[in-house]
Amino acid sequence: MKLFLLAFLLWALSGQAQPPAVIQSVHADNDTPLNTNPDAPFWHGARPISAQSDPNGKTLHEYRTEIRSRWTKDNIYFLFVCPYRQLYLKPQPDVAHETYGLWNWNVAEVFIGTDFNDIQRYKEFEVSPQNEWVDLDIDLNKPHHEEGWTWNSGFEHVVRIDESKHTWYAAVRIPFAALSPRAEVPGTRFRVNFYRTEGPPQSSTEIMWQPVMSKTFHVPERFGLLQLVAK
Numbered sequence: 001m002k003l004f005l006l007a008f009l010l011w012a013l014s015g016q017a018q019p020p021a022v023i024q025s026v027h028a029d030n031d032t033p034l035n036t037n038p039d040a041p042f043w044h045g046a047r048p049i050s051a052q053s054d055p056n057g058k059t060l061h062e063y064r065t066e067i068r069s070r071w072t073k074d075n076i077y078f079l080f081v082c083p084y085r086q087l088y089l090k091p092q093p094d095v096a097h098e099t100y101g102l103w104n105w106n107v108a109e110v111f112i113g114t115d116f117n118d119i120q121r122y123k124e125f126e127v128s129p130q131n132e133w134v135d136l137d138i139d140l141n142k143p144h145h146e147e148g149w150t151w152n153s154g155f156e157h158v159v160r161i162d163e164s165k166h167t168w169y170a171a172v173r174i175p176f177a178a179l180s181p182r183a184e185v186p187g188t189r190f191r192v193n194f195y196r197t198e199g200p201p202q203s204s205t206e207i208m209w210q211p212v213m214s215k216t217f218h219v220p221e222r223f224g225l226l227q228l229v230a231k
Contacts, residue, residue, distance in 0.1 A: 021210060021224040023049045025069035025076060027186065027231055036079065036160040036169035038068070043079050045231070046070050051194045051209040063207045065108075067194050071184065071228050074177070080108040080170040080196070082129075087161075087168070088200040093130040100149055102126050102134045106197050108170045111138075111223065113191040114180040119220040122191065123153065123179060129168040131159045140218060153178035184228055192226040193217070 024047045032042050046068035052060050066081040090105045103109075105128055113122030120140035127133050137151035154175055161168045176184050195217050198205040212219040 021049075023047075023067070023069060023192065023209075023224065023226050024229045025071045025226055026229055028070045028072050028077075031072050031075055031173075034077075034156060034158045034171040034173055036158060036171045038066070038079065038081055038169075042070065042077075043068050046079070049209065051196065051207055053208050053211045055206055055208065055212050055214060057211040057213070060205065060207055063196070063198060063205060065194075065196055065207055067209070069226065071176075073184075075173050075175055076179075076184075078110055078170075078172045078174075078194075080127075080172075080194075082108060082168045082170070082196055084129075084166055084168060084198055086199045087129055088198075088204075089128065089130055090132065093128070093132050095131045095133075098134050098149065098152070099128075099132045100134065102128060102132055103197075104201075105132075106199070109195040109217070110172065110174075111193045111195070111217070111220075112174075112179065112226070113220065113223070116191065119191065119223075122220060122223075123174075124148075125153070125155055125172060125174060127157045127159060127170045127172060129159055129161050129170075131157065133157055138218070140220070145218065186228055186230045188228045190226045191220065191223040193223045 048066045048068045052064040068079040070077045088106045107126045107128050110125045115121045124136040135153045137148040138145050156173045159170045194209040196207040210222050210224045212222050
C-alpha cells in the first residue's frame, strides 16, 4: 500500500492527465526454459498489454507491440512480439559478450525500477533481434548514466525473427535478485516502461508503452507500473 501511495504521488507531481497505467505480471508455479512462442502454455497464462505510442503519444498502429509478463519466486519474465517493416541490425553481432552502445541499433527494452523514493535509479535491459544484449544500472543523478553498463544482472534472453510474418520475438528472464534484495509477493509493484526502436537512424521509429514526451527514453516520471499478481 505504501508503494502504491508513493506511485500515486509521483503521478500527481508529474502533471500527467491520467493515473499511471498498470501491467499485471501473472504468477507461475515453476520456472521454465525461455521460448518465444506466444501460444506456449507459459505465455498463454499472461495478460498482454500493447506498446504502440510514439514519444509524443501518437498511436503507431503498424508497430503495435505485444508485451506479456509472468513471474516466479526467483525471476520475472517478459515476452515482446514486435511487428517490423525494416530492421536495422549491427553487422557481425557478438552474442557471447555484452554489446556497449546496442541502443544505436534496433532493440526491445525494459526499464524497471524498485526505488519509489529516488526514481532516477532503475535498471535497463536491452535485446536485439540478433540476440545481442546489454544491461545497465541507471542512475540519472550522475552525468554519464551509460557508465552503468558495467553492471551485470545475469539476465537471460532468446529471440526469433519470423520473416514471413515480419515479426520478431524476444523472451527475457530477469532474476529478482538483480532488482531488489526483498522477497517478492503478490501485490508488489515496480516502476516500468517498455520501448522498441525500428529502422535506421535517418528514418528511425520509436515505439513505447508510455509516451516519454521527450527526445530521450530516460524520463522516469513517465513510467507506468507493473504489479505482481497471483493466478
